[in-house]
Amino acid sequence: MTLEAEGNSKVTFSDLPVSKAVAWVGKMPHHSTLTFGGELNHPTYLDIPSFYLIAKNDRIIRPEMQRSLVDAASELRESPIMEYDIPIGHFPFISQPGMVVEVVRKVASEIL
């Protein structure tokens, strides 16, 4: 699969300036289509502490869908997956790396 640059830049990097968003999508390699059909055989989030960063401004996986996926997984567990709601888009590792770092630090302190 490949991604059409203009449409992709508006969703994947919706929280970056347009020029930066376009530059980043231009760097995205192709991706093997088959992977999206691979089924999960080991839902390991049922077995170990799990956390989910909900990207509230994500335009690819909408926050409502993120929450419904977390809720569904939490129902299968003894305790719910802990959620962090952050106002970020789909690729915060580039657009808001500091916000993700703070969540990582919180997770690390939770599991001490």
Place this chain on the structure above:
Amino acid sequence: MDSLTRKPTIVVVPDSFSAPYFYNTFISQLTAHKYDVVVADLSSVGGKAAATMIDDDQAIQDVTSKVAGESKDIVLIMHSYGGVPGTESVHGVTKEEREASGKIGGVVALLYVTTFLAGPGKSLGSTVGEGAGVPDYVKVEVRRAFTSIPHIILSLVNLDFRSVFSLALCPS
């Protein structure tokens, strides 16, 4: 936990279409907080067009097994698509499983970052198919090498990709 720093090693599983270096700024900020960080290099990104989720699962497990082999605890961070092979890869590498066989270190926690959190037996395709529209910026190309293998075409169709992506036959 590393006995000196009490900090887990962070292993990052990239999104689809995403090279490891996309995470460099994030990694340098974590490193400034004294975390060791390793990024998995997914087989499906920029490599073989026929790479599968299991190929990615193995690429991730190669990384986590190596880090765990150094007696380190691991927090696995998974981004978007990376949540599917990332979740799968943890099987056999959790700290609890490793300790049961007398080993030290392993995966202690999972952090999903805006991820397609697939249910048991579900794929990204079947997870998306239940709740999302058609992203018209995704172009699925079926190359000539694929068209000579009809069962792969059939499997793509069976995965309900037509409802998710526009499936276009590419003559080249």
